[in-house]
Amino acid sequence: MPASWTFAVARDDLGRTTLTEGETLALADGEVLLRVDRVGLTANNVTYAVLGEVMRYWQFFPPEPRGLTGEWGLPPLWGFAEVAESTVPGVETGLRVYGYLPPAGHLVVRPDRVDASGFRDASEHRAALPSPYNAYRSTGNDAAYRKDQEDLLILFRPLFFTSFMLADQVADNNYYGASALVLSSASSKTAYAAAFELRGRGPRLIGLTSPGNVEFTRSLGCYDEVRAYDAVDGLDVVPTAYLDLSGAAATRTALKERLGDHLVRDVAIGLTNQVPNAADAGEVFFAPTQMRKRSEDWGREGLDDRFAEAWQRFAAVVEGWIDIRVSTGPEALQAAWLEVLAGGTPPRVGQIVQL
Template sequence: MNRWAIDIDRAAIDRAALVDDPETPLAAGEIEVAPVLIAITANNVTYAALGEPMGLLGSDGGYWDFFGPRDAPGRLPVWGFARVTRSAHPGFSQGDEFYGYYALASHTRLLPERVGAHGFVDASPHRAHLPALYNHYQAVSGLADYDAADRDLWPIFRPLYLTGWLIADQLDDERDHGAASVIVTSASSKTACGFAHAFREREARPELVGLTSPASAAFVGGTGLYDRVVTYDAIETLDAGTPSALIDIAGDAGVAKRIHAHWGEALKLSMVVGATHWEARAGFGGQGRTGFFAPARMAKRSAEWGGRVLNERVGAAWRRFMADARALSAIETREGADAALAAYAEVVAGRADPRVGTVIALGHRPGLTAPAPSA
């Protein structure tokens, strides 16, 4: 199957199938890219679980909207590297490589605008109402903090570390809401590890508590990122009188209810970041719960510091994280569309090993450098 996509049932995200995705002509100004190295992590489960419009991506946007119409099966967004295979835009040639946000498919069509040495913005009309952060594509040749030796770590950690860094920055900016303890659910997840790494760089900070399953407790403890590691069945052993903040990456309604009930008014912040426990997320919005949204935080800091300063700070922190990242995750490289489907099934079912980061290497079929645009 040279051209393929993975279709996901929007109403039951554990149902997915590999399908043919035939080639169609490009319109004037469009390019087609083929992902060559992508990651599939618990973060992708969050994208699927929050695929429908829920207010997170604006008043009328969901993660499914990036790569498909609403009357079609869902196309999962993934992060990674892709190369141009066809171009109807004068500024692009076959083989040009970019880091960014793509569909879980053999090919993704984009409409570049604001093209420069560092990349471009996808101006496809169906993405105009979606957050700009996801629409930026960075030329690999222009990435100031890219090291080819870390190439396999980028799809896995770059977007998740950025999210974690922004959460840590927000807590610091907001003086931790007066908390003496910060509690992180799904502490084995890549996002949680990125957050913990950034959070621990502070000279003065609250205690950091990682909540995880008994099966993952040894791994989480071995990362050295948390001051304490506690399993979900032992939540009530923690001191309910300690002013605390919850960073909820799991999105498990049952766990969140227990935390709220145990701490009561001593819970100073309850921030929902993800939905890695997607099957248990329903039924708890909860008074006092607040959502974290990385693009909004990026926009705030960009306005306050300027884009250059923000990029410099993130880049410096990223390089420090890269020095430790390989100790946090073994990299497993799989190849091909069937491997991508299997990896997605594993993360949705919660069977993925937290000690492993899975990247999918994909081949691509060469196309025409400059096909005639469709009429």
């Protein structure tokens, strides 16, 4: 069997990492070997590790089959892989797919529901995990795919899906009756993609970010107003919904003090500063929940078509907002992880690793 490698992080200390080498596992009937080709690293991947226990992200790619003990975790990545070996009819060698991948050279999957659009991994350890993360989409039958946009898809597709579903849920709930929407971590990809979707459709959009990111965030043109976190006390006291992507307790406290009963909704979306934000929020947004609702409302094809249309609108402008940095090899992946974990990647930079 070909040699492979695995990058892992300590579950109790995400800055402690290891690179190991080994051989890929032999395939059983019904299994396929994917060669991980090209992945991205963003704050979203750190979120998966931070929430690895409570949201079961560590369970997607168990370390034990790779010769690692349970103290280690494999933070999931998004990217492209190619079928290196297959025992499954309809999943041919050379097929290129987009999906949830380990920080490793290879992944063994057990394809189910195989069709022209791709397949789902039906491996036993993933059976109880959220199904959207188990899908592998064939690039040949994906309405959102364009070869020249692969890096944009790696960096933004999972985030944009969250943003697309978040914006849809907000609109679906008549903007919670708010006349203003405040988004924290406004320079993050998830936040500004949601703002891009919501722009001009309803309430005034206000982005909160760190002082050093104010000018970048304003330059995007997604928000009606951008403020630094320490300027919350200048917000207009009007019915406001808070979409919290930062998890910063101080920001929530400042908003409550400023707005009082005018804070009509408080929704936790994710983490970018690694502080759990769900406990103090009024509710937690989980994209697959809204996806299931819209799959029922529109059908899966209808949802895919709407997403692809929104993605192409976004992709047409986001190319001007991002500088893609490409590095090569497992060591580069390790370095990129540590940089993103430390918050050292500027908001305009997107990290891609060719493996």
